[in-house]
Amino acid sequence: GEDVEQSLFLSVREGDSSVINCTYTDSSSTYLYWYKQEPGAGLQLLTYIFSNMDMKQDQRLTVLLNKKDKHLSLRIADTQTGDSAIYFCAERRPLTGKLIFGQGTTLQVKP
Amino acid sequence: DVKVTQSSRYLVKRTGEKVFLECVQDMDHENMFWYRQDPGLGLRLIYFSYDVKMKEKGDIPEGYSVSREKKERFSLILESASTNQTSMYLCASSKTGTGVSQYFGPGTRLTVT
Numbered sequence: 001g002e003d004v005e006q007s008l009f010l011s012v013r014e015g016d017s018s019v020i021n022c023t024y025t026d027s028s029s030t031y032l033y034w035y036k037q038e039p040g041a042g043l044q045l046l047t048y049i050f051s052n053m054d055m056k057q058d059q060r061l062t063v064l065l066n067k068k069d070k071h072l073s074l075r076i077a078d079t080q081t082g083d084s085a086i087y088f089c090a091e092r093r094p095l096t097g098k099l100i101f102g103q104g105t106t107l108q109v110k111p
Numbered sequence: 112d113v114k115v116t117q118s119s120r121y122l123v124k125r126t127g128e129k130v131f132l133e134c135v136q137d138m139d140h141e142n143m144f145w146y147r148q149d150p151g152l153g154l155r156l157i158y159f160s161y162d163v164k165m166k167e168k169g170d171i172p173e174g175y176s177v178s179r180e181k182k183e184r185f186s187l188i189l190e191s192a193s194t195n196q197t198s199m200y201l202c203a204s205s206k207t208g209t210g211v212s213q214y215f216g217p218g219t220r221l222t223v224t
Contacts, residue, residue: 004153006153008151033212035215040120040217040218041217041218042115042201042215042216042217042218043154043201043203043215044215045212045213045214048212088153088154097142098156098159098169099156099213101146101153101154101155102153103151103152103153104153
């Protein structure tokens with residue numbers, strides 16, 4: 001189908017690791033993105049991964065890509081209350097350049 | 112830093128009114144986009160533009176039109192607002208090129224009563 005799928009909600013305790021999962025649809029998608037949306041704000045690019053990579057690490061963030069299963073995940077180490085937000089994954093379709101977004105995962109971090 | 116600004120953060124309009132949402136970017140980006148965001152549905156593309164005076168329909172263009180008379184400005188028009196157009200509207204821009212990301216404005220929360 002056309003949909004990029006994410007679970008809608010994740011709750012973790014401060015200091016734990018968070019893992020947000022995403023399943024995308026087009027195996028020819030060239031880039032996959034993670035965006036963060038804080039309350040009342042627009043989307044902010046967190047990180048992205050090119051489709052020929054399996055993993056990308058950027059400080060507390062680790063992106064894993066399983067191209068065979070079309071599965072993308074975002075791991076946040078040592079999750080802080082400031083990480084509470086909605087996280088969107090998006091795939092970039094190669095022919096049109098359009099971004100297709102998932103529904104967004106609301107991450108709740110409890111102190 | 113790229114800056115994408117939207118004319119209003121909150122807007123309340125009546126059913127049947129004509130509504131204009133304005134978006135301006137300051138980084139000379141060729142591409143501009145309008146999305147609406149609804150809970151559980153993520154972002155859905157309404158219209159986009161690759162250049163001045165050019166526009167392309169996205170996934171949900173019905174009830175909307177757009178205008179791009181200048182490179183930095185992209186307007187979304189609701190010809191006759193309806194209650195099912197109550198939503199968060201997000202504008203984005205990007206340069207043309209492989210792998211480039213889109214930069215988003217802060218959003219306009221529109222309520223149609």
